[in-house]
Amino acid sequence: MTYTLEGSTGTWEIVVGLEVHAQVISQSKLFSGASTLFGGEPNTQVSLIDAGFPGMLPVINHECVAQAIRTGLGLKAHINLESHFDRKNYFYADLPQGYQISQFTHPIVGSGVVEIELSDGSTRQIGVTRLHLEQDAGKLLHDQDPKRSFVDLNRAGVALMEIVSEPDIRSPEEAGAYLRKMRQILRYLGTCDGNMDEGSMRADVNVSVRKAGEPFRTRCEIKNVNSIRFVTQAIEIEAMRQIEVWESGGSVDQETRLFDPGRGETRSLRSKEDAHDYRYFPDPDLLPLVVEQSWVDELKACLPELPDEKRARFQTEYGITAYDSGVLVAEQSMADFYESVAKGRDGKMTAAWMTGDFFAALNRTGKAIEESPVGADKLGGMLDLITDGTINGKIAKEVLETMFETGEAPLEIVERKGLRQVTDTGAIEAAADEIIAANQDKVEQYLGGKDKLFGFFVGQVMKATQGKANPAIVNDILKKKIHG
């Protein structure tokens, strides 16, 4: 199913490539020993290296290199054993050195691939061109003073991974799926927290349009879009703008644009582009970065199971559906929770309870799975009570709800509230006899072929036993009594 846009001259296809800037999880910055913690007092997490003081020199953080390699491996990409750091020269108030140390000609990670899944269940491979390490810039505050902007360098020098995709994306939905998948992979790897609100993951979006079968037309780059929803909106809006430009006989200029979600438009940043000529050259303060294949192999051996593999394994190992499996692996913590419940239990039953009542309860209480008052052992304990016949499924819902409220163990709740399933056939038979006697007309109708009425009798018996009767026994007894 191809995504297209209709213009006045016909059907247009869109071409999108994404540059994701992902903040590396590390204690200290890429080239200095200052902390990377978010939200510190202004200019406190700054070394004189980050502030570009005279004579200060960069020394690279080993862990940032490891994180870039892990990410490369997670993207099934080629790891370049030798890579280089270049200076990207430009003047701006958030760039203390007057250049950003980045990797231009020889990035640490080469081409890789990300598989995305679309709402219709189809999958697509999106190529990753490269991943490189670079420094983040500082932060400017514009709203504190009528005449001046203020500069905070706490973020200056924090390590970023810039992950560049091939122009393989053909719809806003694909762009969203790509970003979600990228975030999921980074989180699984523990290399970036993927938090777009705090800016630890941001995207530059390259958009162009073309008629089917044409080569690429000129693209525009929309800078620093900070949510997945905005990315999909920006693509649609920018594509429509370009179509209008082409169709009115104009031509699209290659330029940098800004997405304004408030106005629902993209705006040219041409004024800023004017003098951009980055004069890249190898940073003479840094030698080539050389890593050993043996180290790469070690990092690879220690990589966690990634979402795609985990999802496939859940399907085969626990016999659950692709859909449930996809839901359960969305977050590493969820997948871990599922596995610790499902181990030694019925995987399907576990999946049904987790994706059903358990997630609903988490949602209702606004809790993340890590803070769930019902841990894996308690949820497992509850499932065991169903399996061994102590409670039935209906009662289990009540038990789960109480567990969320009180944090009690499932058996405690069952005992305290007297929720044990009634398996005493005498009590059930007595209830059945009473109900059959009181509803002879319905018995007639049922025997006359109205099969659905059987449910009525079951419901009445359950009601009479406060829901605690074992449904299988109720069925047996009713069948025997009605059919004689």
Add this chain to the structure above:
Amino acid sequence: MSLDLATTRRIAKLARIGLDDQEIETVRAQMGGILGWIEILNEVDVEGIPPMVGTSQTTALPQRQDAVTDGDRQSDVLANAPDREGPFFTVPKVVE
């Protein structure tokens, strides 16, 4: 080699060095002279020669362990600022 004024202006802009018309002209002439003199390098056959990367003693880049060893020195960072406001450096208002 002669350098045109527009290029000289563009270079001065890139380098963020404000020059008046007379200075631009002087710089243009002098840079033209230097760039002309540098053209001697075109004689050299560099086919297949790798550029010098890093330094003469190229070994692998040393890497430091990931630990917080710096920062928390706001007063040092700000002490030399020609204009500051509280904990911030300042610049003329930037419109983004």
Add this chain to the structure above:
Amino acid sequence: MMLTDLTIAQAAEGLRKRDFTAVELTNAHVEAIDALNGRLNAYITVTADQAKEAAAHADKTLAAADAPTLTGIPLGIKDLFCTKGVRTTAASRILGDFTPPYESTVTANLLANGAVFVGKTNLDEFAMGSTNLTSAFGAVENPWRRNGDDTPLVPGGSSGGSAAAVAAHLAMGATGTDTGGSIRQPAAYCGIVGLKPTYGRCSRWGTIAFASSLDQAGPMTRTVEDAAIMLAAMAGHDVKDSTSADIAVPDYRAACGRSLKGLRVGVPAEYRAPGMSAELQAVWDRGVAMLREAGCEIVDVSLPHTKYGLATYYIIAPAEASSNLARYDGVRFGDRREGASLDELYERTRHDGFGEEVRRRILVGTYVLSAGYYDAYYLRAQKIRTLIQRDFTQAFESVDVLLTPTAPTAAFGHNEKPEDPVQMYLNDVFTVPASMAGQPALSVPVSLDSTGLPLGLQLIGRHFDEETLIAVGSALEKAADFTARPTFRAGAAA
């Protein structure tokens, strides 16, 4: 003999024998500075009070048995090294009253070795130049005069203040930095010893950068032995500089006076530049004869890419400088010119803050890195740099050291500076190739020219083989017996 006439080696011994105190030694130098610096302008900042305090402390240290070598020795520090709590200017207006909250590794090493800093010496702005005329703090005068001529002469550059201070006995030694000849050329102009170590030998951390792939700190002294003593204290691996070499520092002083028997000395044909004065040629020949006499084998060698060294340098050094000097923008430190917009602030600050030569180099560097020119200039220059280095590597297969002149001329007058920057750059023609290849090199004063000005010879060695330079340099020094002293010097001020 005056205390200011002693060498570092002699003074160290005298201090240990309690012939005099460190305070006396420092006071003698501070007095000499008071007497002469007004004229020579060798120091931008004199730190007399700190020096006296440090000297008093040194006397206490000396009372203990194992005081480090330089304890109590008064040194000048080129004002390119950041010194904690002491204004550091790079001889530029743009740094304003910049006072670093940190100490450069090289000066920290010297302090740890007991040295006493008497002041920050003048230099060409940001170390760009070979005359010391580009300093925002005024020109330095060479303490030497031509016979019967009072024309003020340049001390060379960029470490001209250091060279003048050491030559005039206003310090026993001084630190210099050398990017394309900035230690060796002023050493030659001022009749002292200057040693540029192998790239990576001394840490660059805390030294204001000019061209990062070339900058090296080194000692400037009156004897080769003193250079060996100082280098041993300055050098060493530094984890804060990623280009610093993790190679042990040998006992350089032990190389002084080492036998040269069987050592092969190369004389590169290409340094016999057309237009070389007969006088300079004669000094070079004398140097060759002296080394032959000392037991060396003289070998003719070829360094075919020598003639491209200077042009290569004037691409790479400005390119790196244009980037290194981008941080001087009037925001976090230094002098600032306000502007209505950010760009106006930058443009005014950098126009007013940088001198003409620095601006010119930043512009050339910006040009050669700009879109469309990078391959033709910078990349090509880095390839030629590889060829220049191969020349040296090849030469060192057949010789142990090279002998060349240090500079094409003796010091010239302040008013005799060529107007054309390219003519000016030719001063570095003999020093630049070794810089491009990262080789260590040493300039030793050998004789006076017919006008009475010193001329120096340069020794170039293998990477990290400063010891051979010191061994050969001390032999050359001994044979040359260069005892002439400049017109202006401590106790002999005209």
